[in-house]
Amino acid sequence: MAVPPAKQGGAAHRERLKAERKAERRNRRYRRGLRWSPYAFIAPFFLCFTAFGLFPLLYTGWTSLHHVSLNDPTAMEWDGLHNYTRLLEDEFFWNALRNTFTIGVISTVPQLLMALGVAQLLNYRLRGSTFFRVVMLTPYATSVAAATLVFVLLFGRDYGMVNWALGQVGIDSIDWQNGKWSSQIAVSSIVIWRWTGYNALIYLAAMQAVPNDLYESAALDGASRWQQFIHVTIPSLRPTIQFTVVVSTIGATQLFGEPLLFGGAGGQKGGASHQFQTLGLYMYEQGWINFHLGRAAAIAWTMFLILLVIFPLYLAVIWALRKNPGEKAT
C-alpha cells in the first residue's frame, strides 16, 4: 500500500513538472518577444521604405537600361548602357550639369554664410527673439510655387520691382530671364530666400549648445566679438556646418521647382537657350515632355551617382581640414 502515496507524489511531481515546462515555455516566448518586438515596431517604416523608396530606386535603375516610351510604359526593350553612353555625348545634359553646379554654388555658399550671420545675431539676447526666429522660418514654410511666382514678378523685365529699383540708382534694366548669369542669380535668390532661415535656426540651436565658459575665457584673453566668433563659435559648429553643407548639396542637385516655375510657360526648357535648365528639369523634359522614360531614368540614376561621388570627396576635404587645425592646436 505504498503505492498510492507514491502515486500521489508522482502526480504532484508531474503537475509541478508540467507547470515548470509551461513556465519555461512562456519564459522563452517572453524572451523571444523581447528580442523580436523592436523589429516589429520598426517594420512599418521598412515596409514602406521598401515599397516606396527602395523598389522605385531599383526599378528606375532597371528602367534606365531599357528603351521605354511613355506611349507604352509597360513595353521595355533591353538597351544595355546605351542611355548612359548617350548622355556622355548629349550637350544638353552637360549644359544642365554645368548649370546645376553653378546655381548650386551661387545659392548654397551665400545661403550658408548668411545663415551663420543671422544665427549669430539671433544668438544675442534681444527683445522678442522668438518672434524673429519664427519670422526666419516663414520663407521655409512658404510653398515653392507661391514664392517663385512672386519672384517672377519681382524679376520681370518690363514691370519688375528689381529693375525699377535698379533704375532708381541709374542702372539699365536687366532682362533677368534671358541672360545666363542673371537668370541663374534670379533662381538662386529664390533658393537663398527660402532656405537661409531654416539653416540659421539649425546653426542657432548648435550655437546655444556651446559652453559659455569658452566665451568667458576668450573674453578674458582679450578676444573681440569677431575673434570669438571665428575662434570659438565656428570650430564648435563644425559638425553642424558639415551637416548643412551635405543637406544643401543634395537639395541643390535636385533643384527643380524654382527654375521650372521661373521659366513660365514651357519652363522645363529652362529658358530659350537652356540657360538655367538644371538636371532635374532636363530629366523632366526627357521623361514627361519627350516621353523617353529610359533616358530620364538614366539621368535620375546619374544624379544619384554624382551624389555618391561627391560625398567621399567632402569627407576627404573635411578630414584634411580637421587634421591641420588639430595639429596647430595641440
Add this chain to the structure above:
Amino acid sequence: MRMKSHTSHRAVALTAVVALGAVLLAGCADDSDTPGSRSSGGTNGKGKITVTIGVFGVFGYKQAGLYDEYERLNPGVTIKETSIERLDQYYPQLLTHLGTGSGMQDIQALEVGNISEIVNRHSDQFVDLGKAQGVDKNSFVPWKWAQATTASGRTVGLGTDIGPIAICYRKDLFKKAGLPTDPEKVGKLWTGDWQKYVNAGKAYMANAPQGTTFVDAAGGVYNAVISGSVERYYDKDGKLIYKDSPAVKEAWNLAMDVIEGKMTAKLKQFDQTWDQAYANGRFATVSCPPWMLGYIKEKAGTKAEDQWGIASAPKPANWGGSFLSVPEAVKNKDEAIKLATWLTAPEQQAKLFQKQGSFPSSQAAYELPEVASAKHDFFDDAPIGEIFTDAAKDIPTLVIGEKDQIIQNTITDVGILQVEQQGKTPDQGWAAAVKDIDNALDQ
C-alpha cells in the same frame, strides 16, 4: 497574472504594429490613387451613377451650366469633373493611366496637338464614338472629324471646339498711328496675305505711340501663319519634313521680319509678362482665336473696355481645339458615351460658345441663334458669331503629325525666342531649334 499581462502587452503591440502598418500603407496607397479611379465604380447604393470627366485648364461645361442641365435631364446621374491646369501634366498622366489600364476618368478630354498620337498609337484603347447612338458625323466640321478618325474608320474623339483665327487690335493705338479703326477697313489692310499684315506693321511702327509695338510676340505671328498651312511638320504619309517644309519656312521668315522691323514687344505668350503687357496696352494686335477673347477681357481689364476690336485674319487658320473621348477600360462606358455625345451635340456647343466663347466644331451649331447672333460686349459688341463663322469656313484640312506640339513649341520657345529676346541671328536661332527638336525626337 503576469503572464497574462505580457500576452496582452504583446497583443496590443502587435495590433498597434499591424494597424500602423496598415495605416501607413493605406496612406501611401492613397497618394498614388486618383479620385477618378475610386468613383468610376459608378453606383453608390441608391442606383445613382457618377460619371467622371477629366479635362485640362477650363473647359467651361460647368460654368455654362451644362452639367446641371444634364443631371436635371437624367435623374440619378451625377457628373464629377477633375481638371488639371496644365496640359503638359494632364497628357503624360493620361498616357501612364492608359499604359496601366486604370485610373482613367470615364470621359477624357484630348487636345488637338495630341490627337494624332492618340489616333496612331492608342486608338484601340478608346471607344469608337463614331458608332455611338445619336452621333451625327455630318454635324461636325469635316476636317475636325477626320483628325480624330483612324484610317480604318474608328473615331476616338468627338470635337468640342475649334479655333478659327481673327486679329484683335487696339483701336486707340491704331488711331494714333494713323491706321483705320473700323473692323472692315482694318481687315482689308491684310486680306489674303500675311505679308500684308507685316507691311501694316511697318506702317504702324512709323507713327507708333511711344512704348507700343505692333504685335505681342513673333511666336504668335508664327503660330497664326503656320496654323493655316496644310503640310507643316509632317507630310501626308507621316514623314517628318519640318526642316525643308515651305510652310514652316514662310511662317519663320515672317516672324523674323517682325523681329527685324522691331515690331514686337518681345514677350512670351502665356507668361506673366504677357498678361502685364495686356493690362498696360503695350501692343496693338494679337492673333486671336475665340478662346482668346475671354483671356483678353480678363487681362486687359475694364481700363481697356471698348478699346479692342476684332478684324478678320489674312488667311483662314485654326489654332487649338479639343476632343472628348471614352477609354475602353472605364466601367461606366455606356453612361460616358451618352454624356460625351450630349456635350458635343450642336445645341450644347452653341450654349458653350454663348457662355464661354469656345467656338463650335459642329457646323450645325452655326445656324443656331446662340452662335449666329452672338455679340461680345467687351469688344464693342462685335458680331463675333458672324466673324468666326466666316473665319471657320475655309480652314483647310491640316495634316497633323504625332509630335507637332513638341516641334512647334520648340520652334517658338527656342528658335524664335533666341532671336527675339537674346539677340541671336536667325540662322543661329533656327540651328538651335533644329538641334533641340532632333534631341527630343531621337529614339
